[in-house]
Amino acid sequence: MIDDIRVENLALIGEAELEPCAGLTVLTGETGAGKTALLSACKLLMGERADSAMVREGEAAAVVEGRVFAGPHDTEGTVVSRRVSADGRSRVRIDGALASVRELSERVGSQIDLCGQHEHQRLLDPASHVGMVDAWAGPTVSAALEAYRGALRAARAAERELARVEEAARTQGARIEEARFALERIEEADPKPGELEELEESLPRAEHAEALAVCANDAEAALSDEGGALDGLNAAISELARMGAVDARLSEFADELSSAAITIEDAASELRRYRDGVEYDPARLAAAQQRHADLKGLMRRFGPRMEDVFARRDEARELLSLVDDAEARMRAAREARERAEDELRGAARALTRARDAAAPRFCREVGKQMARLEMGRAELVWESRELPRSAWTDAGPRSCELLYRSGPGMTPRPLRRIASGGELSRVMLASKVVLGEADGVDTLVFDEVDAGVGGSVARALALVLADLARTHQVIVVTHLAQVAVMGERHYVVEKLDGEMPRTTLRQVSGDARVAEVARMLSGDTARASLDHARQMLAEAGRL
DSSP: OEEEEEEEEETTEEEEEEOOOSSEEEEEOOTTSSHHHHHHHHHHHHTOOOOGGGBOTTOSEEEEEEEEOOSTTOSSOEEEEEEEETTSOEEEEETTEEEOHHHHHHHTGGGEEEEETTOOHHHHOHHHHHHHHHHHHTHHHHHHHHHHHHHHHHHHHHHHHHHHHHHHHHOOTHHHHHHHHHHHHHHHHOOOTTHHHHHHHHHHHHHTHHHHHHHHHHHHHHHHSTTSHHHHHHHHHHHHHHHTTTOHHHHHHHHHHHHHHHHHHHHHHHHHHHHHHOOOOHHHHHHHHHHHHHHHHHHHHHOSSHHHHHHHHHHHHHHHHHHHTHHHHHHHHHHHHHHHHHHHHHHHHHHHHHHHHHHHHHHHHHHHHHHHTTOTTOEEEEEEEEOOGGGOBTTBSEEEEEEEESSTTSOOEEHHHHOOHHHHHHHHHHHHHHHGGGGOOSEEEEESTTTTOOHHHHHHHHHHHHHHTTTSEEEEEOOOHHHHTTOSEEEEEEEEOSSSOEEEEEEEOHHHHHHHHHHHHHSSOOHHHHHHHHHHHHHTTOO
16 A cells, blocks of 8 residues: 655656545546656556656656555555656665665555556456456465466476486487496496595505504604613602602602603503504505595596596486386386376366356456446456467466457457457456455556546446445546545646646645535536535535
């Protein structure tokens, strides 16, 4: 819902602010006053294309700002700003942060439907008709549609799997030979996960076993052989202990060195065990070196990492198994596809039944509203045509369209070929009323919905718009007094002439609103016109 729109330097507008109510807001004014500029502001707010020609002459840029609430549970709203420079550049901000026009369209444009005589793309596009029926039907159709889409995804997946198996079965020549060669070479070496890392850790020790044993032996001898470090240390301990009777401080040194002697003895013992544990086996060393070389060779050919070697082995196994067991795999894949297609056909029939049951009811309801709009016995007709399986989409298995029949006995025709602009506006209005809250759009902006309308049709149009305002925020640009008096909020668009014409926007109520309605009725504010206007506003409950 639009809470507020502020416009600066757009077309003839210098500065204007519109605060539509939650129900029906009407905008009136003389032809050429600048109502189109306000609609352009709405379009910019919705994320439509910007044009430098929109900028008021002599100004650097046009700015449209607004706050939009996304449904009744949104308490803070979204603040958006659109700046269009005279050089054609456009800048968007959403809640103060720079954003793209696409983001603006998704976040704001999806909540507003601009319904003008030249903006009926949704109604003119048959692809949208099924969505309207689905939205109106609710869970009755949505559950069937979800089941159909799930079955369609499964059928597509089964078709892709069959194609993959068949392609693998057809694979010949170099690719098969390459896979066979790779698998033979890798399985011949039979690498194990972690094996290379273990070899790279243990191989240096095996290659330097003799030197390691000699090093450990020499170190142990330096510590424990006659005349070694332990002999000298023990002699020092004995002398310090002897003189400790004279000075206790020397006894402390003796105790400290005794601990060191124990540590050295332990180290010497560990060095002996290390020396005795060193194995030097030329045959095992050569085998380990050869194994390491084999693994490195696999990495050079199928790597660069060992993980790549394992992946290449698995890929080759899969490809060869597909070829070697092609018939069985193809048979299984075909059976899976047939099962998926059977389920899809069942889901498609269920969806078609649900839609074909709901659509005529939707058409009847729209027809009732069209009758209220003085469209005689005109009606919508649901057409559902079978499509070949290859043409089935996520939208459904059939081509569906709402056709327009202007009266009994007339041939139903596509809306884009039959209905005039005025008729199309009223068909769309009738559809919106029937859709109600299921429409999925919070705000409806109507431009020229009253084109070519007068008399009793004008009164009926006003009542239908009032009904629509019970479920939507409705903003209407109108020339009809019958519509204007139904508005909960009324704005007048005026153009002030001068060297630089300027469009203003003001909210009217009380006597000012009576005067505007009188002008719409007869072009003047004579007493009879004012009395008539006051009577109409009173009957509408707006005085």
